[in-house]
Amino acid sequence: MTKLKESVTFEVEGGTRLKGEITPQGAKNEALQILCAVLLTDKPVIINNIPLIRDVLKLIDLLGHLGVKTEKISAHSYKFEAKDIDLDFLYSPDFIKQGGALRGSVMIMGPLLARFGKCRLGQPGGDKIGRRRLDTHFKGFEELGARFSYDTENKYYNVDATDLQGKYILLEEASVTGTANILMAAVLAKGKTTLYNAACEPYIQQLCEMLCRMGAKIEGIGSNLLTIEGVKTLGGTEHTMLPDMIEIGSFIGLAALTGSEIRIKNARIDKLGCIPSTFKNLGIQMVFEDDDIIIPAQEHYHIDSFIDGSIMTISDAPWPGFTPDLISIVLVVATQAHGTLMVHQKMFESRLFFVDKLIDMGAKIILCDPHRATVLGLGRQQDLRGITMTSPDIRAGVSLLLAALSAQGKSTIHNAEQIDRGYQFIDKRLNALGAKIKRIEE
Numbered sequence: 001m002t003k004l005k006e007s008v009t010f011e012v013e014g015g016t017r018l019k020g021e022i023t024p025q026g027a028k029n030e031a032l033q034i035l036c037a038v039l040l041t042d043k044p045v046i047i048n049n050i051p052l053i054r055d056v057l058k059l060i061d062l063l064g065h066l067g068v069k070t071e072k073i074s075a076h077s078y079k080f081e082a083k084d085i086d087l088d089f090l091y092s093p094d095f096i097k098q099g100g101a102l103r104g105s106v107m108i109m110g111p112l113l114a115r116f117g118k119c120r121l122g123q124p125g126g127d128k129i130g131r132r133r134l135d136t137h138f139k140g141f142e143e144l145g146a147r148f149s150y151d152t153e154n155k156y157y158n159v160d161a162t163d164l165q166g167k168y169i170l171l172e173e174a175s176v177t178g179t180a181n182i183l184m185a186a187v188l189a190k191g192k193t194t195l196y197n198a199a200c201e202p203y204i205q206q207l208c209e210m211l212c213r214m215g216a217k218i219e220g221i222g223s224n225l226l227t228i229e230g231v232k233t234l235g236g237t238e239h240t241m242l243p244d245m246i247e248i249g250s251f252i253g254l255a256a257l258t259g260s261e262i263r264i265k266n267a268r269i270d271k272l273g274c275i276p277s278t279f280k281n282l283g284i285q286m287v288f289e290d291d292d293i294i295i296p297a298q299e300h301y302h303i304d305s306f307i308d309g310s311i312m313t314i315s316d317a318p319w320p321g322f323t324p325d326l327i328s329i330v331l332v333v334a335t336q337a338h339g340t341l342m343v344h345q346k347m348f349e350s351r352l353f354f355v356d357k358l359i360d361m362g363a364k365i366i367l368c369d370p371h372r373a374t375v376l377g378l379g380r381q382q383d384l385r386g387i388t389m390t391s392p393d394i395r396a397g398v399s400l401l402l403a404a405l406s407a408q409g410k411s412t413i414h415n416a417e418q419i420d421r422g423y424q425f426i427d428k429r430l431n432a433l434g435a436k437i438k439r440i441e442e
């Protein structure tokens, strides 16, 4: 496995037009679910199109410590075999450290509970973007008959069960990782589980399809009502990750903000939901050719108004609404549009604070409150200027990178390892389009 550097800085020379083709990586959030699902069987599972990003590498490492055998088949394909699982590892300090390094680790709980009757976890990591409670996960496990306890002193979540029993569960929120976790527990529970208010992002749809290929019985895939008929065991399978829709949205934003012509290859346009139409609302032109998205070089783009003439608002919502993970990108793209945009980040309360850096770069943004920002587009009458900044989270980080690429002069982005959590070799791939990004690692 690639050795990960602790600290990464990007030095970016901005103001260059980019041109060329880029192929999106496999989806980060899907990969985290799919990798956890290998724990549900002792049979081999082959996974293709694995993005080689920080969070995924860390999860593969964690699975290895749990006893999952990993074999590299090719650059992005691995074979996993969870035959001899070492549950003692759950009680080691290393486990707490490794689990705490990413959000996705929380999804080992459902599979381990279902297959071995217990699991524990310290506070999972992930973006610091506001409160990220796990109540939905644990209430779901409890509904299936598990006992849950929280060790407040050591901050451990514990679950155990002798038998999981299917039932009707109404989730209190359509949590993405929560749905994945409860679903993975329910596939091996006795009898029928009905999950209502389930998340239905493409990540979850892909997980359901993988589980069905392993022998699970799931109906309602793609909806918020999943019906699961428990089975005794699951077998092996082969799974291929979808292209990362958040990367695709980021590349659409990159092309618009830098006035560049970019072709995004093999985008699985059928799986992008309202992402393309949301960027179209910002005035960004897109041509769909086969499964590629071509964004032509556009000097100017004009934000639409609503039909009644009122100011365009873009907000996040559970799927099929607009994903919260693209809100920061939409915001940065609006800084050079013509017109005004209200950005409403409903889910997370600390995800918009990075706008102070954009304001320092010359953007006109009013942060109305932690959830809402109004962007007054500069319409390229004034360029952003390069500055030194620190990336607070993955999506803010990539938004700052986009801003730096469009700005005049040099920008320095510290804490860029945050960007590496979700974007594979981003500097190399964008430099191949003509960007000037220098990676400094310590």
Ligand SMILES: CC(=O)N[C@H]1[C@@H](OP(=O)(O)OP(=O)(O)OC[C@H]2O[C@@H](n3ccc(=O)[nH]c3=O)[C@H](O)[C@@H]2O)O[C@H](CO)[C@@H](O)[C@@H]1O
Binding pocket: 029, 032, 103, 104, 131, 132, 133, 173, 174, 175, 176, 177, 178, 318, 323, 324, 325, 346, 347, 348
């Ligand atoms: C590893 C992974 O897959 N991470 C994704 C996952 O995180 P994760 O699964 O942790 O996020 P959740 O879906 O649980 O919830 C995210 C936030 O939205 C709130 N919430 C959620 C559902 C809802 O109907 N109403 C509501 O307000 C929650 O209270 C929470 O604050 O989903 C998030 C929401 O799409 C994404 O930003 C993350 O990239």
Ligand SMILES: C=C(OP(=O)(O)O)C(=O)O
Binding pocket: 028, 029, 055, 102, 103, 104, 125, 126, 127, 128, 325, 394, 395, 422
């Ligand atoms: C919030 C995100 O990731 P995580 O849930 O892994 O922190 C994200 O991918 O934008």
